[in-house]
Amino acid sequence: MIVVFDTSVVVSAALRDRDPEAVILHVVQHPEFTWVASAAIVAEYLEVLSRPKFAIPKQVIERWSRAFAQNITQVDPVPDIVFPRDSKDAKFIACALAAQAGFLVTGDQDFEEARRLLHTRIVSVAQFKRLFSIKL
Helix, strand or coil: CEEEECHHHHHHHHHHCCHHHHHHHHHHHCCCCEEEECHHHHHHHHHHHCCHHHCCCHHHHHHHHHHHHHHEEECCCCCCCCCCCCHHHHHHHHHHHHHCCCEEECCCHHHHHHHHCCCCEEECHHHHHHHCCCCC
């Protein structure tokens, strides 16, 4: 099953070490799942994790960077996806389309409008956790 994680989930995992991290760990530890992202998404993960407002220690960012390199299958996104609701989110839709993802896990309500563009299930961390009975 192919999964795309929105940046908000990755940042929450790095900051809080709770449900978002448990969901990401579940995906990377179970071979039936594949975490996919485009190069632009991985770059966004790293850029946002490095923002001073989050004050994430450099060693934590480096750990996440290694995790991205080891666990993400990079895909080339579908070109020219337009998502007027939030153009910065178009890259996640393009990635989900290209990978034929089963799930897009997000905390961003803007993706609600994307449901009509995708066959991918757009779910929150809590919904994904319940669907797959993930424990902390």
